[in-house]
Amino acid sequence: MADLYFSGVDVGSLSTDVSIIDHGGKVLSEIVIPTGVNGSEAAEQAFNAALKLADLTRDSITGITATGYGRASVAFATGKTTEISCHGVGAHHLFPKTGTVIDIGGQDSKVIQIDRQGRMLDFTMNDKCAAGTGRFLEVMANRLDLNLDELSSPLNIEGDSAPISSTCTVFAESEVISLLAKNTPRKEIVHGLQRSIVNRIWSMVTSIGIEGEVTLTGGVAHNKGLVALLEEKLGLTLNIPENPQTVGALGGAHIARRTYQNSLEADSI
């Protein structure tokens, strides 16, 4: 199986991520770009950039799995799989003892249970709103006049946090406005917002349960304050991938690789 390459293209609501691996599963390139308004264009751009980074041509890629909410718009893909299965497979390849994946994406959050082979056993997904998602943080960062990096700064988890009772983006935003009007320190508001997301994730985790090690994926995994609060709430240390945003794309690449291997086995029967 020399010189065979596989790719996963994850078209999410906020970012489009591509991963390219070789036949042994070694990661050759990973790219994250904003999705913008056109998912299929973003997929093209990100894929070309990933090819360039890996010094490969399009023809050299044997299998491409499209995933993410815009998976149907990736015309050059050879297969498509939901981001739920892809995150499971990706997390398994990075941390083989993973039994539970928490993915906090731009538009939705998921808790996924996987087996020892990385196959999805069960999952739950947040419901039809931005509560507990990256989008929630983005809206709040805007309101607080902070960028996402500032919002992600490590915070003392023992410190004060402003009370934000709502997990709904619209209601939480008005709570933030009234806290600002009362001159509540921004750090406390940020802390409160992170706690609100953690509570939302916690309720999803309790509905499905925790098995094995827990891996956190999605861009929100960069938010150190939130990670600390989530670890405190769950009472465990989370696996944090180096590139948490590309775990779905990585899983997609591995699924493309497995599909190719299965087709070889089927042909040889």
Add this chain to the structure above:
Amino acid sequence: MLRFSKHEITINEIIKNMNIPDRSEYLKGLAQTGQKIMGVLPALYPRELLWAFDIHAAEIWDPPGEILHANAHLQTTICPVVKKSLEFILKEPQTINAGYLFPHTCDSLQNLGTQVKDLIGVSLPIYTFYNPKGRFNNTTIKYYQDILINFQSILEASHGPLEPEKLKAACVLSHKIDTYLMVIQQARMTDHLSLSNHEYFTLMRAQEYLLPQDYLSLLEQVNILEKPAEFSRARLMVSGILPPLPEILVFLDELGVSIVADDLLAVSRRIPKFAMDPPGSPLDYLTDRFFVLPPCSTRGGDLDERVHYLSNRLKESKAHGLLFDMVKFCEPELFDHRLLVKTFRERKTPVLTLETELEDHISGQDKTRIEAFTERLFEIVST
């Protein structure tokens, strides 16, 4: 030939193209012939008694259209079945001419009955039917027979004395329909029916508005395959109140998933669990029929019995997974749902829950949920 066919369409063609007449057109046509039509809300009622009085029961579950005026009368936390029903009633549809019947399926429907009668003021008569909650025992039998006799007297007051022969004939017709439905259900579970998900539920739900004779003619013509069809589709059982939205049914077909069994209030929970003897005394027949229906959250009773029933159905149909398609704010279902999910998860049965407000379209997130669940089912198919 069916009474509803203006042209000489054979029933085979109707089934083949699933050209079952449109609900409102059909009922409009019937009303124009002077047929007495009663609007009946979900779910269990003595249809045979209505038929014996020459009253056609047109069931109202999820009439299409936006909910506008009903919201003024109902709390926001009331289920969309009740809201859509009220919206429909408020329009005073011409097709309904013999009143409305509100069975005691849940508190929301019972309250709606009271509201429509006492507060909203609908010109047609309003009837209620208080099904017993609980198991088959001397008390529930006696209670059920009492309310049947009482309902008969109420109908007699408006429609004249009941002709016993007509009631007997109605029971015979009902028994025949049940018998066909049981065969079709069995054929579905064992792959002896070549209908898509959407076609299957269109056929099963046509009983909500076709005249019983028309529905029977339709059922008689359903093609049961001699040998089971061979396919590598994933198999699914669905539980809830109504079948999933048509868009979901079509989507499942596209994904290669067949709904092979159901535990739906609108479908299988109204078909006896096992074959009944042909009717003798109508009163005994109606009582027995009520108590041989599958366990249901709306009739109270024992959750263990429901778990047992669902497990058997899953086994019989070889379903790979279980979909709970929950109507938002449906109290009776929500009571059982949590424990059912927990039980089947513990038994390693793949379970997915969707929540519907009976919208016209499914959300992107629900599509992803369904697709991910399907991926899980196909993992099982391939191992």
